[in-house]
Each structure stands twice: as structure tokens, then as C-alpha cells.
Amino acid sequence: MIAGIGVDIVHVHRMKKWMTNTGLLERYFNSEELIAVQKKTNGADLSLAARFAAKEAFGKALGTGFEGIILKDINVINKHNGQPEIKLSGTAKEAMNRKGASIIHLSLSHERDNAIAMVVLEYERS
Numbered sequence: 001m002i003a004g005i006g007v008d009i010v011h012v013h014r015m016k017k018w019m020t021n022t023g024l025l026e027r028y029f030n031s032e033e034l035i036a037v038q039k040k041t042n043g044a045d046l047s048l049a050a051r052f053a054a055k056e057a058f059g060k061a062l063g064t065g066f067e068g069i070i071l072k073d074i075n076v077i078n079k080h081n082g083q084p085e086i087k088l089s090g091t092a093k094e095a096m097n098r099k100g101a102s103i104i105h106l107s108l109s110h111e112r113d114n115a116i117a118m119v120v121l122e123y124e125r126s
Helices: 012-018 022-028 031-038 044-062 090-099
Strands: 002-011 074-078 084-088 101-111 114-123
Touching (some): 012 044, 044 084, 044 101, 044 114, 084 090
Antiparallel strands (some): 002 114
């Protein structure tokens, strides 16, 4: 059963500006995300925009936004096959537990100027 749905879009231009401010990046992204993005020779700004959109979509799916959540506790990674997923820790994991959901579905897309993310939270399947 669906516990929540969230969608967000981020303009890539915003991330291009952020990439010149290490302190800002470290405020919103954890080290694993930043290392993955720095490895990219092309499209780092697109990747950051999609990850930030995923964080925003997660907050919307919770129905609470980021109240009490440290954004670095939402880690957007790619599985070995490239599929994106969200790994939670700390404040984000606590918020998910309060929601009662246990499954996160994530879809990301980006093209030139925009990145979009959709998150679906699901209660434990019986």
C-alpha cells in the first residue's frame, strides 16, 4: 500500500552555481554523493540536480517536508546497474520510521535544463 508520493523538479543552472561553493554542497550532499558526482567527466551538474530533486521529492512523499531532517541523511546512490536508490540514515531514517513506511521507489530523469525525481513510499508488503 502506498504511504506517500513526491515529485520535484530542479533547474540544472542552480546546481552549476552550487558547484562553485564547496560549503554549500557539503551542507546538502553527503560525501558518498559528492565523490560519485566528482568522478563524472560530464554531467556532474545534471547528476547533482537529480539528486537534490530526489531529496525534495522524498520530503514531499513523507508529507512533512524536511522538518527535522538533515539533507545529508538522504543519500541518493546508483546500484551497480545504474538504477538510482535512496539510502537513509539518522534523521531521515527516523522520519521514515515515524511515517511507518519501509520501501522507497525512486525514479530520476534529466535533460539539458531540468532534472526531475519521483519518490513513492510504500508500507511493508504482507
